[in-house]
Amino acid sequence: MKPNPETTDSSRDEILVIASGLFQRFGLDKTTMRDIAEAVGKGKSTLYHYFTSKDEVFYAVARRELLDVIHLIESGLKPAASAKDKFRKFFTIRDQAMAAKAKLYHMIFSDTKKHLALFSRIQRESNSTEVAILKSILLEGIATGEFTRIKKEHCDEIAITIVTALHGMYIELALDEKMLSAETKLETLTDIFVSGLM
Amino acid sequence: MKPNPETTDSSRDEILVIASGLFQRFGLDKTTMRDIAEAVGKGKSTLYHYFTSKDEVFYAVARRELLDVIHLIESGLKPAASAKDKFRKFFTIRDQAMAAKAKLYHMIFSDTKKHLALFSRIQRESNSTEVAILKSILLEGIATGEFTRIKKEHCDEIAITIVTALHGMYIELALDEKMLSAETKLETLTDIFVSGLM
Amino acid sequence: MKPNPETTDSSRDEILVIASGLFQRFGLDKTTMRDIAEAVGKGKSTLYHYFTSKDEVFYAVARRELLDVIHLIESGLKPAASAKDKFRKFFTIRDQAMAAKAKLYHMIFSDTKKHLALFSRIQRESNSTEVAILKSILLEGIATGEFTRIKKEHCDEIAITIVTALHGMYIELALDEKMLSAETKLETLTDIFVSGLM
């Protein structure tokens, strides 16, 4: 009877798409219902037709993006030859998925970014120091013949990567304190890294 | 040189200590100047004697914690025998420092945590799926003899650790897009992991 | 003449019955058109087919109940022996009618009750004080032989009743300032009460 039911949904979807863009750019807190309404070109109260609250809008937006990511991962991981290849594939696919996930993170961490910006100089210094230290360790290891799998030229890259991974891991731990305890994870990671370098 | 810096500084420091506690518990946004003033036991406007704005308060608080972390790392890293030991030591010391850094993260990510909570179920599912996939890859690799350095019993641990590290790395990338590009980092990381497992 | 008035009227009546229930429970202000529509099981805008506004709905609901009351009074007052009996009958019948009227009052005064609740403690104290004073006057009058028609045991009851009546009368006066002036009414009432007690 209803010929094109998209009509209804298209309004909802339009809101979602536009809200998604705003959330990515300005974050949850700084994006107001007014912003969304004006961007959509409708009245503020109209939004409450489709969503009971601002949180509900955000939830719907985030849900969408997150489901995309999961689909990507699941669908991408079908066949593969060796475990090694699969392992590499896992990283690759996850990477694609993450491009999508990045959108989400932009939304969620937008406010956080502003907070971090408050002391970015210090933060950056701290990072540089760590990278420098780690790099010197790596170079020394190469010099002494301890680390055989890596080359001088890659030390920068590797040092940055490891520091980034560590940094992020701690953020992750701060956000979701369940799973494994920090020490266990750290030991495991160190072992893998050491094995990987020697 | 400063005749009686205690007066000024003790008041300033008191504010900082108390604000730090509030920021850790409630985050930057949800901690109001009123909250701080009341906790300190002074008038709201008094805070503006010591800090020109709320951001300034937060900056001062964060700076303190961050400097602590840097000192810890620098002071801890003096002597060591081999590069391998130094490498391990780097991780260990960083870990201690991070316990301190956790405070900071609690402040900065407090709001973010609330946002994440909005779709934590989906988020958690996504995590579990990834861990499961990776674990099965690891087990397969062990079975086929591709991965020699790891044991069955540790697959869980390793899978969780790797996923956490990856997750966090992307957050880190989302937060600070400078440094190295995502692909480079990812390749480097994959290489290290693969080398470490085989 | 009306071919099938049931269709229209049954819908209209259904709305009225349901709205009546909601108004009684939540009052005029707190009952929204949405509430009514959902309770009826129709769309909000459908209500505007039957009533031009929310006030119109309330008017129709109230009218119904009020007419019921009037009918009850008129129909109940037909025959009677003496004027005294009729007088008593008037009170009795009115009482029955009032049970019906209570519904109305619940609708109309629902908001008022909430306002009153804001200082109910003070309000109650005030009442108790007045009752206590009046009771002591009555007891004194009985002791001195001034009030012959009443007994000690009923003083409580009488005091409460009189205070309630007075209270209510002032509310009534506040609500409908036409009719008779307050002083006239009060004198008349005092006279009746005094005569009734002596």
Place this chain on the structure above:
Amino acid sequence: MKPNPETTDSSRDEILVIASGLFQRFGLDKTTMRDIAEAVGKGKSTLYHYFTSKDEVFYAVARRELLDVIHLIESGLKPAASAKDKFRKFFTIRDQAMAAKAKLYHMIFSDTKKHLALFSRIQRESNSTEVAILKSILLEGIATGEFTRIKKEHCDEIAITIVTALHGMYIELALDEKMLSAETKLETLTDIFVSGLM
């Protein structure tokens, strides 16, 4: 040290006085914080300096008026000759006090009045009917010699008064359902009235 501490309180009091006037004229619901702020000549948010919420403002306003009433009653009721005189005095003093209380009722019942206005015609009809019936009963009683204490000329007055008192009493009962039950009160009241008339 502070020469005139009234300054502080005078601001609070000014708000209270002005708010009282607005509440009396427009009722609690229809008086907005904006209205009050504009009438006071200050910013909306300034009100929240002195009162945590609108309800708090209303409570403070109502408390004031109510305390006035109680003081009037208590202070006015000291000496008196006979119980009869005291009884009469009670009514008189209460009346004065009620003039003050009227303010309160105007605030509290202002919204209610609007609701009542919706069917004032019907309401009035109903009242007239009741008065007419009662009046005819009274006249009949005088004609038959049953009611000796009253005169023809006063029947109108008396009928109106009694109906008003009854009306109000039911409102009072609807508002505060504790104290005595309706039937008891009604019987008591009827008895007093009948005694008073005969």
Place this chain on the structure above:
DNA sequence: CATGAATGAGTTTTCATTCAT
């Protein structure tokens, strides 16, 4: 040093009502 008072700009949310279909 300290602060009470004052505020502007903003936020989410609610709701009766209209109208094209």
Place this chain on the structure above:
DNA sequence: AATGAATGAAAACTCATTCAT
């Protein structure tokens, strides 16, 4: 007869910040 969509107008409340004292 029925309704989904749309909305304007308003309301309560928050908060960082300023300033005279």
